[in-house]
Amino acid sequence: MIRIGAFAAAALAAAGMGAAFAATPAPAAPPTVTIFAAASLKNALDEAALAFAAKTGTGAKISYAASFMLARQIEAGAPADIFISADVASMDYLEGKNLIRTETRSNLLGNTLVVVAPKSSALQSLPFTREAFAEAIGSGRIATGDVASVPVGKYAKAALKKLDLWKALESRFAFAENVRAALVFVARGEAPLAIVYATDAKSEPAVKIVATFPEDAYPAIVYPIALTASAAGAAPSQLLGFLKGSEAKAVWLRHGFAVLP
Secondary structure, three states: OOOOOHHHHHHHHHOOOOHHHOOOOOOOOOOEEEEEEEHHHHHHHHHHHHHHHHHHOOEEEEEEEOHHHHHHHHHOOOOOOEEEOOOHHHHHHHHHOOOEOHHHOEEEEEEOEEEEEEOOOOOOOOOOOHHHHHHHHOOOOEEEEOOOOOHHHHHHHHHHHHOOOHHHHHHHEEEEOOHHHHHHHHHOOOOOEEEEEHHHHHHOOOEEEEEEOOHHHOOOEEEEEEEEOOOOOOHHHHHHHHHOOHHHHHHHHHOOOEEOO
16 A cells, blocks of 8 residues: 655645545635724724625724824825725825825714713703803813814713803813724713714713704714725625615614715
8 A cells, every 4th residue: 555645645736636635725815994984983883894794794894993093194104995084184184195085985874962971960951151161070070082083072062162152161171092082981980071973972871961062163064984994805895885875874864873965
């Protein structure tokens, strides 16, 4: 009996004489699309991505953070196929660097700005006066995103300036790295108030809305979406189209977003 050693078998297979020893090729892995998205989109976008995966077999890997932080990561070479920001400025930044496909850019969603308190708080309604805020804050602080870099913080500062409250409240803030981090402060009872998006308030049962900012007090909250310049293959375009379509629209509306035409 002749025994064929491992190296001999490999040699025979390479020579076309050992078909019985050749491994069956592994099936190709399903495509995955990488999305960089504003933190406030998490609940809704997770649901929409699962619906797309169920329909097409294409999954999504989603990174959530403050919009400009994500834009800078893309600029630094982080692999992303789709970018969805919570402000126009972050998308403009990438467009100015030729890092998105401009022809795929559109305004996807809108939102509103609110003040939340812990669900257990005795506070039911908060007038936009210095006295009311001072009483509601007490010895605590107001949580929101960093006003220098996080969209919700920028919107909050603009709104408070318009209402002549910024100077009185500026020193009473605790700034977070993104809107969901600010929401957590209130949900855990670590801050008496937070300025967040209405959709964030809806996503967290441990908080309640105590005030809604007048919409003319701050720039329109717009979520642009686009393919990045490095997006490759058909899957990113298919997912982009899905997120702008009727099935995803139902998800966005259910989570409290406005769907922009």
